[in-house]
Amino acid sequence: MEKYTDQFMSMALQYAPKILLAVVTLIVGLKIITWLTGLLQKVLRNRHVDESIIPFLGSILSVLLKVVLLITVAGMFGIETTSFVALIGGAGLAVGLALQGSLGHFASGVLVLIFKPYKVGDLVTVAGFTGEVEEIQVFTTILKTLDNKRIIIPNGSITSGPITNISGQGEIRVDMQFNVAGSESIDKVRKVVNEVANSCPLILKDKPTDVLVNCLETGTIKFDVRPWCKSASYWDVYYFMQENIKRQFDAQGVQAPTPAMNINLAK
Structure with a gap:
């Protein structure tokens, strides 16, 4: 018993600081992530970004930061994280290649919603079409043309060319x-x-x-x-x-x- 007790005390003294530091890092990290997510949403609301995309962007930031935090905490425990990082990187690369077109339209939609080159109700000419902006979605923008046709344009096609906002000046x-x-x-x-x-x-x-x-x-x-x-x-x-x-x-x-x-x- 004395032998096992000594071994337990030795391991406790060896790993207790690491465990304590990892727990503190996890708790503080989660609080910082919550604060950063709230700060991002506040900044986006102050810039009058479309309300439908704000929670989505906040969730993406929160998930990414939590993954980084968990990998960091695992490394503090002495767990080899290189394989995890490689696995996550490989999975991200595969998903990115499979969805590169959709991700490009998504990124363009986020830029449109943040920088607002046009808004709902504006008369614009984009991607060779002229019409009134009926709806701005994450992946597409919907126009109602002057002859009452409904045109759905991928956002990537819009941001890759000139945007003429005919009515944006009032x-x-x-x-x-x-x-x-x-x-x-x-x-x-x-x-x-x-x-x-x-x-x-x-x-x-x-x-x-x-x-x-x-x-x-x-x-x-x-x-x-x-x-x-x-x-x-x-x-x-x-x-x-x-x-x-x-x-x-x-x-x-x-x-x-x-x-x-x-x-x-x-x-």
Whole structure:
């Protein structure tokens, strides 16, 4: 008994500090992980990141940190952790290769939700499609096009190309062009266009409506017309101007260009 008692005391004195340190490390580590997870979620909420992704990112961070903590504690007990690290690394590599496309879309979705190049309700052009953002998910963004089609675009395709947020600034300029006969008075055409613009309640009155001569061609004067409006009213203003400028041109006798050619015959 004395022999076994001495061996037990010897082992206790040898391993007790390691066990105590490992337990303290585990308890303190779990508290730090909880604090870091809460801090991440708080930062994401302060940046107005989509609420649906915040718990998901917090869970990923918590799991990763806990795996690292457990490996560290196991090493403090004297357990060889190299094989565990290699196994976890190999499994992670295999999963990453199998899901590399999906993981790329996931990473792109996280970037979109964090940095917010667009939000739900914005009119955007992404991946060659133009439409209103109906929903932003982790893997895809859903657009509703102007002809009421539902387009589901992988987020990886969106972040790999240019993103045009048409309505993100709150106000937008509506660019359009009108052609009149080369014999028409520039001042008269500009007056008619301004009268139509002033009659539209959706056009912003605190910004001037540009009516500019774009170019002069044979028998034609091309005008650029550029009123401003709220982003949500873009198409209403566009179609209002198209219809009512035509009506006013007819009422005021402004002639449309007619293709013509002067031919001189030598005797």
